[in-house]
Every structure is written in structure tokens, then in C-alpha cells.
Amino acid sequence: MSSRAEGIYDVDNANELDILQPKGDLMNRTSLHDKEALVAAIEMEERGYTFFKNTAGKAENSFAREVFDFLAGEELRHIEAIRRFQEDYLKGKSDNAEGLIERIKSGKGVAALEQLFAELAKSAPATGSDLDAYKFAMDFELKGEAFYKKAEAGAKDLNAKKLYGFLVGEERKHFKIVESCLAYFENPSEFFHQREKWHFEA
16 A cells, blocks of 8 residues: 555655654654653644645545544544643653543544445545545554554553553544545445444444
């Protein structure tokens, strides 16, 4: 899979958003301390939010706009939760992981997602640039999942480990959403055949 979304973002161009190559080297390390992992997580989520929001604004397909707006909102909730956890962690307390996870879950969630897919059949076919954006987003979500798995494995703080573990699932959920959208535009009949078997976690 290419990490380049032609027509949307040129990730090799320093003047464009490059969500796959963060400014520092934190995401590329084999292990991270909790403090470093939190900094890297916020940066990654901020880049994801900017990408999804900008892509929604550039999308030619109405369904693509709604999906990327939905994902931007998800990233924003992640940013807020991680920042809250980071603030408490730096103060020497980190017992709010459960509350933050519930806050993330209280977003638009499955109901909004199901509504999006219910409207999908009415959507015009995606353009080439929209399809490239879906592929780029899938790559980003896979890298996000891998990062959180690494952070979870290396976490010393049990609440940090719990938060990272939840975020692993969030990135996987987002990957499945984008993958499903791409599947529809590439093969609509198979998409609706497979849709009956799907289940998105809340």
C-alpha cells in the first residue's frame, strides 16, 4: 500500500501535512517511557485530526466528507483525553483512565456510523483523489495501532497501559471504517453482501 495520497496530500513535500513522519523520533523508538509516549500520542492524534479535517474539506464525495468529519471528531476526543491524562500524570496521579475512556465512548459512536452507512447507497462514486485519501487514512490508522501497541507493552503505569490498550481498539475500529468505505467504492455489491456480517465495537 502506498503511503502517498495523490491529489490530496503529497507526504514527500515538506510544505504539506506529513502525518506519517512526526517531527521528533519518539514514534520510531523501540520503547518509550510513559511521559514520552504521551507526548508522541498527542502529536500523532493532532496530525490525524488535521489530516481528516482537511481531507473532509477537500473531498468531492459527500459520503467521504461525512466519514472524514466523523474521524476528525474521534481524533479530537482522543486528543482531549490524552491531554487530560498527561496533565494528571505530570502531577503524580493517573487514576482517571476509566473516566477518560468513557468520555471517548460517549462521542457519536456506532449510531452515527450506522447512519452513515445507511446513506452510503445514495452517495455518488468516489473520485480518484477520495480513494487515495481512504488508502492513506488506512495506512495512518495501522501505524497508530502499532504505536499504541508499543506504548501499551512498554507502559509502567497501569492506567496508562489501560488507556493505550483502549486506543489500540480505537485505531483498529477506524481502520475497519475506512477499509469498509474503500470496499464499497471498489465493489458495491460485495460491500452490501459482507455488511450483514459486520460488527463495530462501541
